Amino acid sequence: MLSSIGLLCCPLLWAQEVTITTEFSDSNAKSYSTQMQHWQLLLESAPQLQVKYVHVGMQRGFELLAQSGFCTINKLKTAERAARWLYSARPLNVSPSLRLITLGQSSPASVASGTVSSGQDQIDLQNWLRHPARRKIGIIAGSSYGAETDQLIKSRPNQFYLVHGQDVSLKLWQMLKRGRIDAIIDYPVRIDHLRQVQQDNTAYTALPLQGLPLHLKGFIVCNRETHGQQLMQYFNELMAQPAVQQRLVASYRQYFNESEWQQLQPYLQQTFSAAF
Missing domain, CATH: 3.40.190.10 (Periplasmic binding protein-like II)
Structure with a gap:
């Protein structure tokens, strides 16, 4: 005691x-x-x-x-x-769980900037990467995205762009805006804060991913x-x-x-x- x-x-x-x-x-x-x-x-x-x-x-x-x-x-x-x-x-x-972040509004859901879509619009990431096959997602090197997504990253290394070092979320967001990648996996609250600090009005869509829980x-x-x-x-x-x-x-x-x-x-x- x-x-x-x-x-x-x-x-x-x-x-x-x-x-x-x-x-x-x-x-x-x-x-x-x-x-x-x-x-x-x-x-x-x-x-x-x-x-x-x-x-x-x-x-x-x-x-x-x-x-x-x-x-x-x-x-x-x-x-x-x-x-x-x-x-x-x-x-x-x-x-909330990580989301698939893309620019603008993307099928199958229409989501206003900064708004997370409902669970019924969950994305099967494996299918999303197949259509089209050249899609590439930016991720943070060394991070875990849940067992199912981590396994997908290992099985499709050419479709995931790993970024190392400091300020990785900021770098990935900038890469997405420049069209160097098709999506990133991140938290909407973090993207919103990056946009606010940088006075960035870029619209984005945040879609929940299958296999992830309600919260992390x-x-x-x-x-x-x-x-x-x-x-x-x-x-x-x-x-x-x-x-x-x-x-x-x-x-x-x-x-x-x-x-x-x-x-x-x-x-x-x-x-x-x-x-x-």
Whole structure:
């Protein structure tokens, strides 16, 4: 009991700092502020924790987790990753699933700019890539898009354009606008924020993909060494606090329409029970 209290109250006794890897550069931090808002909410309850940031590509970010004191945030949980790294007990971020983003309005749905189509318009990505066969989708190197899509990427490497390094979402959006690729897989909320920051009125369509759940969860990930274990215990205790859970749940609301939000309630009430 005493050790638990000491860990929560006095992080400087066990871990003065954590280094967080991010996939955006300093110069484009504003464009990626939505990716950091839940982390910033968590830090409001951890004023003594000293945080450093390194701006690297996603693949390099996972490589750095092998070093003591490094963690990353907003990462999907896969069996392969969970076998190697420590994941937070609760997700830091809960958002609608990834969507297929194309320019303008595309069949089979007509969707206004920035609006996500309904579940009945789900896209079979394998069929979409066949018609026409030269279609190409831009994706982030090192990212996971769910088991079914990840397998499709492996089976059709010539139809997926992998982008490495920093500011990848911004680079992919620019490539899409220039006609270098036919679509990207990303979150509408991120595309909307990029457009807002850049004062970009380019219309787009966001279509849900078959095989993906209603929502995706992004976790904090650290290495399994002693420092990583201590950091993860601290993060887990922070996210168990009712006030933290209430702020996190309230922040997720902006991502979902009313119908999606109601469908999400059972999961939120189970996972963030202290918020209700």
